[in-house]
Amino acid sequence: MLAFQLYQLQQVDSERDALEKRVAELEALLADRRALLSAEEGAQKAKAAYRAAQRALQEAEAKAQGLRDKLSRTENTLYGGSVTNPRELQALQAEVEMLKRHLEAAEDAQLEAMLALEEAEKALNAAEEHLKAVKTERNTQEARWRGEIASLQEKIERLGKRRQAIVGAIPAEALSLYEKLRSKRGGQAVALVSDGACDACGAPLPPPVLQAARSSESIAFCPTCGRILCIL
Numbered sequence: 358m359l360a361f362q363l364y365q366l367q368q369v370d371s372e373r374d375a376l377e378k379r380v381a382e383l384e385a386l387l388a389d390r391r392a393l394l395s396a397e398e399g400a401q402k403a404k405a406a407y408r409a410a411q412r413a414l415q416e417a418e419a420k421a422q423g424l425r426d427k428l429s430r431t432e433n434t435l436y437g438g439s440v441t442n443p444r445e446l447q448a449l450q451a452e453v454e455m456l457k458r459h460l461e462a463a464e465d466a467q468l469e470a471m472l473a474l475e476e477a478e479k480a481l482n483a484a485e486e487h488l489k490a491v492k493t494e495r496n497t498q499e500a501r502w503r504g505e506i507a508s509l510q511e512k513i514e515r516l517g518k519r520r521q522a523i524v525g526a527i528p529a530e531a532l533s534l535y536e537k538l539r540s541k542r543g544g545q546a547v548a549l550v551s552d553g554a555c556d557a558c559g560a561p562l563p564p565p566v567l568q569a570a571r572s573s574e575s576i577a578f579c580p581t582c583g584r585i586l587c588i589l
């Protein structure tokens with residue numbers, strides 16, 4: 358019976374459509390690497406910030422050391438006995454006081470830079486841990502997705518063979534009608550009749566249509582949605 362053959366074909370096609378939709382979803386997931394890229398970017402930024410904090414600390418250390426050296430030289434001159442002029446001694450004393458204030462400020466800045474470096478190191482460790490976790494999760498997911506795609510493709514291939522066998526027994530004219538209806542009706546060309554109504558659109562079917570649908574000679578169509586009717 359032709360309607361039933363078309364119904365079988367419809368079942369195979371619907372199943373294949375669903376599997377292909379799932380394959381497309383999985384391929385989109387595989388192609389979407391945003392979470393990974395964002396974690397990589399986060400780790401790179403944290404590393405750059407850590408290096409900048411290292412440089413800032415080195416600079417602060419160098420500055421404090423420079424002031425310490427200059428202070429020690431100035432104090433040596435002040436207390437060394439080579440300078441005896443009271444006005445020069447007063448100037449040296451003033452310079453020592455100034456250098457001590459600058460050194461204190463520079464040592465405060467050095468401490469700040471050390472604390473900032475510690476924070477940057479913590480942030481770097483956190484960003485690298487996060488990246489590692491994202492990569493591990495991604496690898497697990499990718500393996501699962503690829504596995505699922507492979508098994509879906511196997512099923513699709515089996516359905517393709519079944520489809521060929523079904524199609525081989527359907528006249529070309531009916532097949533082309535089926536394909537046209539399928540593309541116009543959201544992938545569903547054949548509707549089952551249940552309780553005297555079209556299962557696809559829900560419209561009740563007039564008795565002559567039901568009569569025609571029961572006959573194995575011809576194909577009957579739902580007067581409302583135009584689909585091929587099949588009574589199981």
Ligand SMILES: [Zn+2]
Pocket residue numbers: 548555556557558559560579580581582583584
């Ligand atoms: Zn209908």
